[in-house]
Amino acid sequence: MPQRNQFEKVQIIIYLHEGLSVRNVAHTMHVNKTTVQRIRNKWETDETIGKRKPTGRLKITTEVEDNALVQYLEQNPFHVVRAAIQRTDVPGSRPTACRRIKESPLKNYVATKKMILGNEQKQARIICALNNILRENWDRVIFTDEKVFQSTNNGQIRVYRRRRTRFNENFVNNSERSGRFSVNVCGWLSYYGPGYVG
Template identity: 35%
Template sequence: MPYLSEIQKAQIVTKLEDGWEQDHSMRRKPGSRRPKISNQEKDADFVGFLTNNPFVTAGEAANETRFSGSQPTTSRRVKESSLKNRPAAKKTLLTVEQRQLRIIFSLNYIYRDLQFCDRVIFTN
Protein backbone atom coordinates (compact mmCIF):
# COMPACT_ATOMS: atom_id res chain seq x y z
CA MET A 1 0.00 0.00 0.00
CA PRO A 2 1.41 3.41 -0.89
CA TYR A 3 2.49 5.78 1.85
CA LEU A 4 0.10 8.67 2.57
CA SER A 5 1.38 11.91 3.98
CA GLU A 6 -0.45 13.73 6.78
CA ILE A 7 -1.75 16.27 4.26
CA GLN A 8 -3.20 13.52 2.03
CA LYS A 9 -4.83 11.86 5.04
CA ALA A 10 -6.39 15.18 6.07
CA GLN A 11 -7.70 15.75 2.52
CA ILE A 12 -9.32 12.30 2.48
CA VAL A 13 -10.99 12.88 5.85
CA THR A 14 -12.25 16.30 4.71
CA LYS A 15 -13.78 14.81 1.54
CA LEU A 16 -15.48 12.06 3.54
CA GLU A 17 -16.85 14.60 6.05
CA ASP A 18 -18.17 16.80 3.22
CA GLY A 19 -19.86 13.80 1.60
CA TRP A 20 -21.44 12.79 4.90
CA GLU A 21 -22.77 16.31 5.52
CA GLN A 22 -24.33 16.49 2.05
CA ASP A 23 -26.15 13.14 1.73
CA HIS A 24 -25.37 11.21 4.95
CA SER A 25 -23.65 8.47 3.00
CA MET A 26 -20.09 7.26 2.54
CA ARG A 27 -20.83 5.73 -0.86
CA ARG A 28 -19.48 7.06 -4.10
CA LYS A 29 -21.77 9.13 -6.23
CA PRO A 30 -22.89 7.51 -9.50
CA GLY A 31 -20.54 8.48 -12.31
CA SER A 32 -17.76 9.64 -9.97
CA ARG A 33 -15.37 6.87 -11.01
CA ARG A 34 -12.59 7.27 -13.48
CA PRO A 35 -13.86 7.01 -17.07
CA LYS A 36 -13.27 3.77 -18.95
CA ILE A 37 -10.35 3.56 -21.37
CA SER A 38 -12.55 2.05 -24.06
CA ASN A 39 -16.16 2.25 -25.11
CA GLN A 40 -18.62 -0.44 -26.18
CA GLU A 41 -17.72 -0.04 -29.85
CA LYS A 42 -13.98 -0.55 -29.22
CA ASP A 43 -14.74 -3.51 -26.94
CA ALA A 44 -16.97 -5.08 -29.62
CA ASP A 45 -14.27 -4.62 -32.29
CA PHE A 46 -11.66 -6.20 -30.01
CA VAL A 47 -13.82 -9.18 -29.01
CA GLY A 48 -15.05 -9.63 -32.59
CA PHE A 49 -11.48 -9.79 -33.85
CA LEU A 50 -10.63 -12.43 -31.25
CA THR A 51 -13.75 -14.42 -32.15
CA ASN A 52 -12.88 -14.39 -35.86
CA ASN A 53 -9.17 -15.12 -35.24
CA PRO A 54 -9.04 -17.67 -32.41
CA PHE A 55 -5.29 -18.33 -32.63
CA VAL A 56 -4.30 -14.68 -32.15
CA THR A 57 -3.13 -13.52 -28.73
CA ALA A 58 -5.00 -10.77 -26.90
CA GLY A 59 -1.98 -8.48 -27.32
CA GLU A 60 -1.90 -9.01 -31.08
CA ALA A 61 -5.66 -8.39 -31.25
CA ALA A 62 -5.24 -5.17 -29.27
CA ASN A 63 -2.57 -3.98 -31.71
CA GLU A 64 -4.65 -4.92 -34.77
CA THR A 65 -7.81 -3.22 -33.51
CA ARG A 66 -5.91 -0.29 -31.93
CA PHE A 67 -7.43 -1.12 -28.56
CA SER A 68 -5.99 1.45 -26.17
CA GLY A 69 -6.22 -0.60 -22.96
CA SER A 70 -3.38 -2.16 -21.02
CA GLN A 71 -2.72 -5.90 -20.75
CA PRO A 72 -4.91 -6.29 -17.64
CA THR A 73 -7.70 -4.37 -19.42
CA THR A 74 -7.53 -6.65 -22.45
CA SER A 75 -7.68 -9.68 -20.15
CA ARG A 76 -10.75 -8.27 -18.40
CA ARG A 77 -12.50 -7.62 -21.72
CA VAL A 78 -11.81 -11.19 -22.84
CA LYS A 79 -13.18 -12.59 -19.56
CA GLU A 80 -16.25 -10.33 -19.74
CA SER A 81 -16.99 -11.64 -23.23
CA SER A 82 -17.01 -15.28 -22.00
CA LEU A 83 -14.24 -16.24 -24.43
CA LYS A 84 -11.74 -18.73 -23.08
CA ASN A 85 -8.25 -17.26 -22.81
CA ARG A 86 -5.88 -20.02 -21.87
CA PRO A 87 -2.35 -20.55 -23.09
CA ALA A 88 -1.79 -23.56 -25.31
CA ALA A 89 -0.47 -26.69 -23.66
CA LYS A 90 3.25 -27.27 -24.01
CA LYS A 91 3.71 -30.60 -25.74
CA THR A 92 6.99 -32.35 -25.16
CA LEU A 93 8.99 -33.23 -28.24
CA LEU A 94 10.21 -36.73 -29.01
CA THR A 95 13.67 -37.55 -27.82
CA VAL A 96 16.30 -38.90 -30.21
CA GLU A 97 15.98 -42.33 -28.59
CA GLN A 98 12.20 -42.39 -29.07
CA ARG A 99 12.57 -41.48 -32.74
CA GLN A 100 15.14 -44.22 -33.29
CA LEU A 101 12.92 -46.81 -31.62
CA ARG A 102 10.01 -45.82 -33.85
CA ILE A 103 12.16 -46.09 -36.97
CA ILE A 104 13.42 -49.53 -35.90
CA PHE A 105 9.86 -50.67 -35.23
CA SER A 106 8.70 -49.36 -38.62
CA LEU A 107 11.54 -51.08 -40.46
CA ASN A 108 10.87 -54.39 -38.69
CA TYR A 109 7.18 -54.37 -39.61
CA ILE A 110 7.31 -52.56 -42.96
CA TYR A 111 5.71 -55.39 -44.95
CA ARG A 112 2.85 -56.18 -42.56
CA ASP A 113 -0.75 -55.86 -43.77
CA LEU A 114 -3.00 -52.84 -43.18
CA GLN A 115 -4.94 -54.56 -40.40
CA PHE A 116 -1.73 -54.75 -38.38
CA CYS A 117 -0.90 -51.11 -39.09
CA ASP A 118 -4.37 -49.99 -37.99
CA ARG A 119 -3.72 -51.45 -34.54
CA VAL A 120 -0.36 -49.68 -34.02
CA ILE A 121 -0.57 -46.61 -31.80
CA PHE A 122 2.34 -44.33 -31.02
CA THR A 123 1.98 -42.09 -28.00
CA ASN A 124 4.33 -39.59 -26.48
Protein backbone atom coordinates in the same frame (compact mmCIF):
# COMPACT_ATOMS: atom_id res chain seq x y z
CA MET B 1 -27.04 -6.65 7.69
CA PRO B 2 -30.15 -5.64 5.67
CA GLN B 3 -30.02 -2.32 3.85
CA ARG B 4 -32.32 0.37 5.24
CA ASN B 5 -34.69 2.02 2.78
CA GLN B 6 -34.72 5.74 2.14
CA PHE B 7 -37.76 6.34 4.37
CA GLU B 8 -36.11 4.67 7.36
CA LYS B 9 -32.90 6.66 6.88
CA VAL B 10 -34.82 9.95 6.71
CA GLN B 11 -36.78 9.04 9.84
CA ILE B 12 -33.52 8.26 11.69
CA ILE B 13 -32.10 11.69 10.73
CA ILE B 14 -35.33 13.41 11.90
CA TYR B 15 -35.21 11.66 15.26
CA LEU B 16 -31.58 12.66 15.72
CA HIS B 17 -32.37 16.32 14.88
CA GLU B 18 -35.20 16.20 17.41
CA GLY B 19 -32.59 15.42 20.07
CA LEU B 20 -33.06 11.70 20.58
CA SER B 21 -29.92 9.77 21.46
CA VAL B 22 -28.46 7.11 19.19
CA ARG B 23 -29.60 4.45 21.64
CA ASN B 24 -33.20 5.74 21.69
CA VAL B 25 -33.34 6.05 17.89
CA ALA B 26 -32.02 2.50 17.50
CA HIS B 27 -34.64 1.23 19.96
CA THR B 28 -37.46 3.16 18.27
CA MET B 29 -36.50 2.08 14.74
CA HIS B 30 -35.59 -1.49 15.76
CA VAL B 31 -32.08 -1.28 14.30
CA ASN B 32 -28.55 -1.58 15.67
CA LYS B 33 -26.80 1.43 17.16
CA THR B 34 -23.99 1.04 14.63
CA THR B 35 -26.55 1.46 11.83
CA VAL B 36 -27.80 4.73 13.33
CA GLN B 37 -24.23 5.95 13.85
CA ARG B 38 -23.27 5.12 10.26
CA ILE B 39 -26.28 6.98 8.84
CA ARG B 40 -25.61 9.97 11.13
CA ASN B 41 -21.92 10.11 10.16
CA LYS B 42 -22.75 9.94 6.46
CA TRP B 43 -25.27 12.76 6.83
CA GLU B 44 -22.80 14.93 8.77
CA THR B 45 -19.93 14.43 6.28
CA ASP B 46 -21.71 14.21 2.90
CA GLU B 47 -25.14 15.69 3.71
CA THR B 48 -26.72 12.74 1.98
CA ILE B 49 -28.26 9.41 2.91
CA GLY B 50 -27.77 7.87 -0.53
CA LYS B 51 -24.85 5.90 -1.91
CA ARG B 52 -21.70 7.80 -2.73
CA LYS B 53 -20.91 8.14 -6.41
CA PRO B 54 -18.05 5.91 -7.56
CA THR B 55 -14.70 7.70 -7.76
CA GLY B 56 -12.82 5.12 -9.84
CA ARG B 57 -11.15 5.92 -13.14
CA LEU B 58 -13.28 5.93 -16.26
CA LYS B 59 -12.78 3.13 -18.79
CA ILE B 60 -10.26 4.04 -21.47
CA THR B 61 -12.09 1.95 -24.08
CA THR B 62 -15.57 2.33 -25.47
CA GLU B 63 -18.15 -0.42 -25.82
CA VAL B 64 -17.60 -0.44 -29.60
CA GLU B 65 -13.84 -0.93 -29.11
CA ASP B 66 -14.42 -3.69 -26.55
CA ASN B 67 -16.74 -5.50 -28.97
CA ALA B 68 -14.20 -5.15 -31.79
CA LEU B 69 -11.51 -6.75 -29.61
CA VAL B 70 -13.72 -9.69 -28.66
CA GLN B 71 -14.98 -10.19 -32.22
CA TYR B 72 -11.42 -10.26 -33.54
CA LEU B 73 -10.48 -13.05 -31.11
CA GLU B 74 -13.66 -14.95 -31.95
CA GLN B 75 -12.63 -14.87 -35.62
CA ASN B 76 -8.94 -15.54 -34.86
CA PRO B 77 -9.03 -17.70 -31.70
CA PHE B 78 -5.35 -18.76 -31.89
CA HIS B 79 -4.02 -15.19 -31.97
CA VAL B 80 -2.54 -13.57 -28.87
CA VAL B 81 -3.90 -10.46 -27.17
CA ARG B 82 -1.09 -8.25 -28.44
CA ALA B 83 -1.99 -9.10 -32.05
CA ALA B 84 -5.66 -8.35 -31.35
CA ILE B 85 -4.73 -4.93 -29.95
CA GLN B 86 -2.64 -4.07 -33.01
CA ARG B 87 -5.25 -5.22 -35.52
CA THR B 88 -8.20 -3.47 -33.82
CA ASP B 89 -6.37 -0.30 -32.66
CA VAL B 90 -7.93 -0.63 -29.20
CA PRO B 91 -6.38 1.98 -26.88
CA GLY B 92 -4.72 1.05 -23.62
CA SER B 93 -2.23 -1.54 -22.50
CA ARG B 94 -2.26 -5.33 -22.70
CA PRO B 95 -3.60 -5.70 -19.10
CA THR B 96 -6.49 -3.38 -20.05
CA ALA B 97 -7.32 -5.54 -23.06
CA CYS B 98 -7.10 -8.70 -20.93
CA ARG B 99 -9.61 -7.23 -18.47
CA ARG B 100 -12.04 -6.47 -21.28
CA ILE B 101 -11.71 -10.01 -22.61
CA LYS B 102 -12.34 -11.48 -19.14
CA GLU B 103 -15.57 -9.49 -19.01
CA SER B 104 -16.69 -11.22 -22.23
CA PRO B 105 -17.87 -14.82 -22.76
CA LEU B 106 -14.42 -15.74 -24.14
CA LYS B 107 -11.93 -17.64 -21.99
CA ASN B 108 -8.34 -18.60 -22.65
CA TYR B 109 -7.78 -22.38 -22.72
CA VAL B 110 -5.08 -24.80 -23.79
CA ALA B 111 -6.14 -25.97 -27.25
CA THR B 112 -7.23 -29.58 -27.60
CA LYS B 113 -4.80 -31.51 -29.79
CA LYS B 114 -6.07 -34.00 -32.35
CA MET B 115 -4.63 -35.90 -35.29
CA ILE B 116 -5.92 -34.87 -38.70
CA LEU B 117 -8.12 -37.58 -40.21
CA GLY B 118 -8.81 -37.75 -43.94
CA ASN B 119 -12.26 -38.45 -45.34
CA GLU B 120 -11.33 -42.08 -46.08
CA GLN B 121 -10.14 -42.61 -42.49
CA LYS B 122 -13.34 -41.11 -41.09
CA GLN B 123 -15.48 -43.27 -43.35
CA ALA B 124 -13.54 -46.41 -42.40
CA ARG B 125 -14.07 -45.74 -38.70
CA ILE B 126 -17.79 -45.24 -39.16
CA ILE B 127 -18.09 -48.49 -41.13
CA CYS B 128 -16.11 -50.37 -38.46
CA ALA B 129 -18.34 -49.01 -35.69
CA LEU B 130 -21.55 -49.90 -37.54
CA ASN B 131 -20.32 -53.41 -38.33
CA ASN B 132 -19.48 -54.11 -34.70
CA ILE B 133 -22.22 -52.25 -32.86
CA LEU B 134 -24.20 -55.45 -32.19
CA ARG B 135 -21.21 -57.69 -31.63
CA GLU B 136 -21.44 -60.06 -28.68
CA ASN B 137 -18.76 -61.09 -26.20
CA TRP B 138 -17.30 -57.61 -25.72
CA ASP B 139 -15.91 -58.99 -22.43
CA ARG B 140 -13.32 -60.84 -24.55
CA VAL B 141 -12.11 -57.67 -26.34
CA ILE B 142 -9.14 -55.54 -25.30
CA PHE B 143 -8.80 -51.90 -26.34
CA THR B 144 -5.30 -50.45 -26.50
CA ASP B 145 -3.92 -46.95 -26.78
CA GLU B 146 -0.56 -45.27 -26.54
CA LYS B 147 1.03 -42.10 -25.24
CA VAL B 148 3.86 -40.58 -27.26
CA PHE B 149 6.73 -38.83 -25.48
CA GLN B 150 8.59 -36.71 -28.03
CA SER B 151 12.25 -35.76 -27.99
CA THR B 152 11.35 -32.09 -28.48
CA ASN B 153 8.92 -29.87 -26.60
CA ASN B 154 6.50 -27.99 -28.79
CA GLY B 155 4.88 -26.16 -25.89
CA GLN B 156 1.19 -25.56 -25.31
CA ILE B 157 -0.97 -23.79 -27.86
CA ARG B 158 -3.66 -21.60 -26.30
CA VAL B 159 -6.94 -20.55 -27.81
CA TYR B 160 -9.73 -18.07 -27.02
CA ARG B 161 -13.15 -19.72 -27.10
CA ARG B 162 -16.45 -19.92 -25.28
CA ARG B 163 -17.27 -22.63 -22.75
CA ARG B 164 -18.34 -26.07 -24.01
CA THR B 165 -16.71 -25.57 -27.42
CA ARG B 166 -13.54 -27.57 -26.71
CA PHE B 167 -13.90 -30.01 -29.62
CA ASN B 168 -15.21 -27.50 -32.14
CA GLU B 169 -12.94 -27.80 -35.18
CA ASN B 170 -12.27 -24.06 -35.12
CA PHE B 171 -10.56 -24.37 -31.74
CA VAL B 172 -8.69 -27.67 -32.09
CA ASN B 173 -4.92 -27.73 -32.56
CA ASN B 174 -4.61 -30.17 -35.47
CA SER B 175 -1.33 -32.09 -35.47
CA GLU B 176 0.41 -34.23 -38.07
CA ARG B 177 2.99 -36.96 -37.72
CA SER B 178 6.60 -35.82 -38.06
CA GLY B 179 10.06 -37.39 -38.12
CA ARG B 180 10.87 -36.49 -34.53
CA PHE B 181 12.29 -39.13 -32.22
CA SER B 182 9.63 -40.41 -29.83
CA VAL B 183 8.97 -43.12 -27.26
CA ASN B 184 5.59 -44.88 -27.20
CA VAL B 185 4.04 -46.12 -23.96
CA CYS B 186 1.10 -48.47 -24.46
CA GLY B 187 -1.84 -49.22 -22.21
CA TRP B 188 -4.97 -51.31 -22.49
CA LEU B 189 -8.55 -51.47 -21.27
CA SER B 190 -11.01 -54.35 -21.18
CA TYR B 191 -14.58 -55.03 -20.09
CA TYR B 192 -13.25 -55.61 -16.55
CA GLY B 193 -11.25 -52.40 -16.21
CA PRO B 194 -7.80 -50.96 -16.99
CA GLY B 195 -4.86 -53.26 -17.48
CA TYR B 196 -1.22 -53.03 -16.49
CA VAL B 197 1.81 -52.59 -18.69
CA GLY B 198 4.63 -54.98 -17.83
